Amino acid sequence: MEIAEVKAASSVKQKKNRSIKVGKRIERISTYTLLIVLSAVFIFPFLWLIGTSLKPENEAMTFPPTLIPKVWDFANYKDVFTIVSFGKYYLNSIIVSFFVVLGTVLSSTVVAYGFARIKGKGRNFWFVILLGTMMLPPQVTMIPVYMIFSKLGWINTFLPLIVPSFFGSAYFIFLLRQFFKTIPKELEESAYLDGCGTFGIFWRIVLPLSVPSVITVALLSFMWTWNDFLYPLIYLNDDAKYTLALGILQFKGALLIEWGPMMAASVLIILPLIILFFVGQKYFVQGIATTGGKG
Amino acid sequence: MNKSRTFLFYMFILPWLIGFFIFTAGPMIYSLYMSFTDFSGLGTANWVGLENYKKLFTEDPLFWQSLWNTIFYTIFGVPLGLVVGYMLAVLLNANVKFMGVFRTIFYLPSLVPTVASSLLWIIIFQPDFGIANAILDFFHLPTSNWLLSEEMVKPSLIIMSLWGAGGGMVIYLAGLQSVPASLYEAAELDGAGRFKKFWHITVPMTSNVIFFNLIMGLIGSFQIFTQAYVVSSGNGGPNYKSLFYVFYLYQDAFKFFKMGYASALAWILFIIILIFTLIQFKVFGRKVYYEYDE
Numbered sequence: 001m002e003i004a005e006v007k008a009a010s011s012v013k014q015k016k017n018r019s020i021k022v023g024k025r026i027e028r029i030s031t032y033t034l035l036i037v038l039s040a041v042f043i044f045p046f047l048w049l050i051g052t053s054l055k056p057e058n059e060a061m062t063f064p065p066t067l068i069p070k071v072w073d074f075a076n077y078k079d080v081f082t083i084v085s086f087g088k089y090y091l092n093s094i095i096v097s098f099f100v101v102l103g104t105v106l107s108s109t110v111v112a113y114g115f116a117r118i119k120g121k122g123r124n125f126w127f128v129i130l131l132g133t134m135m136l137p138p139q140v141t142m143i144p145v146y147m148i149f150s151k152l153g154w155i156n157t158f159l160p161l162i163v164p165s166f167f168g169s170a171y172f173i174f175l176l177r178q179f180f181k182t183i184p185k186e187l188e189e190s191a192y193l194d195g196c197g198t199f200g201i202f203w204r205i206v207l208p209l210s211v212p213s214v215i216t217v218a219l220l221s222f223m224w225t226w227n228d229f230l231y232p233l234i235y236l237n238d239d240a241k242y243t244l245a246l247g248i249l250q251f252k253g254a255l256l257i258e259w260g261p262m263m264a265a266s267v268l269i270i271l272p273l274i275i276l277f278f279v280g281q282k283y284f285v286q287g288i289a290t291t292g293g294k295g
Numbered sequence: 296m297n298k299s300r301t302f303l304f305y306m307f308i309l310p311w312l313i314g315f316f317i318f319t320a321g322p323m324i325y326s327l328y329m330s331f332t333d334f335s336g337l338g339t340a341n342w343v344g345l346e347n348y349k350k351l352f353t354e355d356p357l358f359w360q361s362l363w364n365t366i367f368y369t370i371f372g373v374p375l376g377l378v379v380g381y382m383l384a385v386l387l388n389a390n391v392k393f394m395g396v397f398r399t400i401f402y403l404p405s406l407v408p409t410v411a412s413s414l415l416w417i418i419i420f421q422p423d424f425g426i427a428n429a430i431l432d433f434f435h436l437p438t439s440n441w442l443l444s445e446e447m448v449k450p451s452l453i454i455m456s457l458w459g460a461g462g463g464m465v466i467y468l469a470g471l472q473s474v475p476a477s478l479y480e481a482a483e484l485d486g487a488g489r490f491k492k493f494w495h496i497t498v499p500m501t502s503n504v505i506f507f508n509l510i511m512g513l514i515g516s517f518q519i520f521t522q523a524y525v526v527s528s529g530n531g532g533p534n535y536k537s538l539f540y541v542f543y544l545y546q547d548a549f550k551f552f553k554m555g556y557a558s559a560l561a562w563i564l565f566i567i568i569l570i571f572t573l574i575q576f577k578v579f580g581r582k583v584y585y586e587y588d589e
Contacts, residue, residue: 031391035387038386042400042404042458042461045416048426052418060424062424064432064433065425107314111307114304114305114307118300118304120300121304130311135568137565139541140322140323140326140562141322141323143326143329143558143561144321145322146548146549148322150336164314164318167311167315167317167318168311198303227409229521244408248414252525257417259418263414266414269408270411273408274406277403
């Protein structure tokens with residue numbers, strides 16, 4: 001009799017356990033179902049982009065549309081370079097991005113080290129000002145800055161896009177400062193005792209230790225420059241000077257839109273970013289989580 | 296804090312300090328001055344007092360239209376983007392397999408340059424042969440003119456923006472992962488279900504991140520420009536329904552060369568964003584942004 005009681009009790013317990021397990025399983029299944037459906041929704045526009053870039057013109061404009069092209073036509077990718085000077089735009093974007101990244105890294109690291117480690121009079125005051133500029137909408141300064149560059153005769157050159165980056169970027173100064181503060185002070189102190197000057201310490205000890213953060217800054221500033229539209233729009237009005245973001249709009253005429261080549265061009269603009277993302281994934285995530293995105 | 300350290304400090308921050316005076320402080324003062332003039336970009340600027348501001352508020356329907364467009368886009372777009380980004384993060388945080396794969400899938404669209412994603416969505420929303428209408432048609436639902444329709448152009452832009460909601464997801468994910476597991480375990484012992492745990496632990500524990508994203512989202516949303524410029528071919532159509540605030544500012548400054556007038560617009564925007572920022576500081580206190588040494 002006792003045995004029977006124990007058995008009954010354990011079967012109740014098992015049932016309860018099983019129902020918890022079933023509940024967990026339903027929870028899991030519903031999570032994965034939702035994730036897969038959402039993934040499909042998020043991937044779909046990419047498939048559409050690639051699909052359209054491979055469709056000949058008549059197929060791009062049929063209803064109902066086809067997802068996978070009936071004929072795989074790579075002509076659009078060739079047309080991209082013949083309809084407009086896409087190669088030129090690509091080169092322009094590379095030049096501008098390269099110098100912006102260079103300027104940003106050179107200036108922001110030095111300034112950030114000053115804010116992180118050198119106790120000077122007024123440091124906290126200037127740091128608050130720095131943070132304040134992060135909140136300032138660029139439209140407030142846009143018109144006077146345009147006037148300055150216009151007076152210098154720099155309109156229609158890359159200089160207005162490049163030169164400001166050599167004066168540091170508040171976001172990146174902030175990000176790098178946060179990182180520099182995590183480096184143990186003892187390293188710098190012992191270098192100081194060995195007779196190393198402040199700039200030497202920064203250059204030979206702190207920078208080599210900060211390579212991951214510098215890569216994060218370089219990646220993010222590359223991405224933002226590559227995507228920038230408003231400033232090239234204001235400063236570049238000669239077709240030969242266009243960056244990719246401006247140049248690609250040439251496919252979208254007022255009346256005629258060249259769908260296939262336009263999507264092929266989009267693929268070519270996105271490609272370097274996707275490659276960089278996969279190469280430097282951890283730096284991207286780290287940087288976004290630190291700065292809170294591009295705001 | 297001796298003198299030579301102070302000198303050294305200023306030598307290090309010199310690049311930024313010079314840039315601050317040339318590209319920020321100077322232009323701010325100049326821009327404020329210009330907002331009280333009829334400056335056109337060329338020739339002299341005549342002082343007109345509060346004329347620009349008076350005209351904006353009383354005689355300019357496009358100012359109100361662009362402000363309304365921006366508010367509409369913000370009050371629907373920002374919370375929706377927040378919910379989608381948060382939901383994605385919560386799903387990914389549930390200890391799922393292939394988490395990295397899913398995270399990449401949700402994050403990648405936010406990497407796509409705005410110009411490129413706008414062109415892509417123009418094709419998706421194309422009324423005659425776009426896939427959006429094809430799907431609606433398949434389910435026998437009414438189709439739409441999307442970006443070419445006065446009513447639908449802003450909702451279409453909001454749908455577009457949701458595709459990039461994975462950018463916020465990454466920030467939420469970091470916040471979610473810092474919630475101590477012991478809290479969930481304790482709640483489970485008390486018999487709390489999934490929904491209760493979410494509502495009483497997850498949300499309150501990540502409220503700082505949510506609020507930060509909300510305010511940054513509001514500030515960003517008030518500066519929407521590129522996607523509207525691209526989908527409307529630079530004119531803010533149809534019938535000014537996609538003419539957002541910064542778009543109108545751009546047109547006034549660089550198309551109509553009303554630089555003084557556009558400066559007044561810029562200062563009103565500055566005040567709106569300043570208010571958002573102050574709310575953020577009030578709620579967070581100062582320590583979220585920086586910490587003093589001593």
